[in-house]
Amino acid sequence: MQTKIEKISAFSALAIKNIHGIEDEVLDFLSFREKLSYANISHADKKQEWKGARLAIKEALDCISLPYPGFFKDEHGKSHSMNDYGYVSLTHTLGLAAAIFHRDMPVGIDLDFVRDKVIRLGPKFLDPAEIEFLNNDHLLYTIAWSVKESIFKCQGKKGISLRQNILLQPFTKDDHVVHGKIYGSEHIDHHYQVQVEVENDVVLSYTIW
Numbered sequence: 119m120q121t122k123i124e125k126i127s128a129f130s131a132l133a134i135k136n137i138h139g140i141e142d143e144v145l146d147f148l149s150f151r152e153k154l155s156y157a158n159i160s161h162a163d164k165k166q167e168w169k170g171a172r173l174a175i176k177e178a179l180d181c182i183s184l185p186y187p188g189f190f191k192d193e194h195g196k197s198h199s200m201n202d203y204g205y206v207s208l209t210h211t212l213g214l215a216a217a218i219f220h221r222d223m224p225v226g227i228d229l230d231f232v233r234d235k236v237i238r239l240g241p242k243f244l245d246p247a248e249i250e251f252l253n254n255d256h257l258l259y260t261i262a263w264s265v266k267e268s269i270f271k272c273q274g275k276k277g278i279s280l281r282q283n284i285l286l287q288p289f290t291k292d293d294h295v296v297h298g299k300i301y302g303s304e305h306i307d308h309h310y311q312v313q314v315e316v317e318n319d320v321v322l323s324y325t326i327w
């Protein structure tokens with residue numbers, strides 16, 4: 119997937135970063151706590167992905183002229199800005215990282231490669247009604263997975279099941295926006311719209327408003 123920095127509005131931006139060749143990029147903008155977290159990652163690939171995601175959020179913030187506030191993780195693993203300003207979501211996978219920021223709205227973002235095993239995993243994350251319209255298609259399954267992960271990250275709390283609590287409306291490969299809802303949890307139903315972009319074998323999805 120192509121590297122890009124996109125200003126979505128005056129209050130929101132996203133960045134996708136190819137994480138090969140970022141070794142020389144500096145992380146001096148990180149907070150003290152983030153520098154510690156980074157230093158504690160022992161696995162080289164994980165370290166590179168973590169770095170890529172922070173460089174991506176820095177680029178997204180630069181694009182809308184906001185300073186990097188530093189981010190901390192809550193007990194669910196979701197990142198929050200240290201100055202309590204805005205919402206962020208991060209994702210990283212083999213060779214790629216991405217981040218999205220919005221000043222006023224919670225956000226979720228996800229990157230995934232289309233893989234054969236996604237169909238076998240279907241019953242673990244899909245409702246029977248979704249399996250019906252996904253037609254055993256690898257790309258559609260990967261989009262469904264990615265969209266559910268974006269919705270999950272947008273709401274942020276553990277305990278929400280992709281299969282039992284997130285339901286997608288039927289969609290096709292031509293649709294760039296997928297609609298879904300969180301239901302059957304302790305909270306009232308909440309509806310989401312998720313933007314989908316496919317490039318070669320990579321699916322990017324992120325919540326929109």
Ligand SMILES: CC(C)(COP(=O)(O)OP(=O)(O)OC[C@H]1O[C@@H](n2cnc3c(N)ncnc32)[C@H](O)[C@@H]1OP(=O)(O)O)[C@@H](O)C(=O)NCCC(=O)NCCS
Pocket residue numbers: 167168171194195196197207208209210211227228229242243267270271272273274275276278279280281
């Ligand atoms: C947390 C989860 C969304 C992470 O997704 P992933 O595909 O493993 O990894 P990604 O690279 O896309 O995202 C990782 C980022 O998600 C963010 N994240 C972690 N927990 C989060 C949460 N509860 N809410 C929002 N964002 C979260 C973090 O920023 C993390 O990056 P970091 O560790 O560098 O800070 C995923 O592990 C998960 O729990 N999914 C839903 C649960 C589920 O039902 N899974 C199995 C179904 S078969």
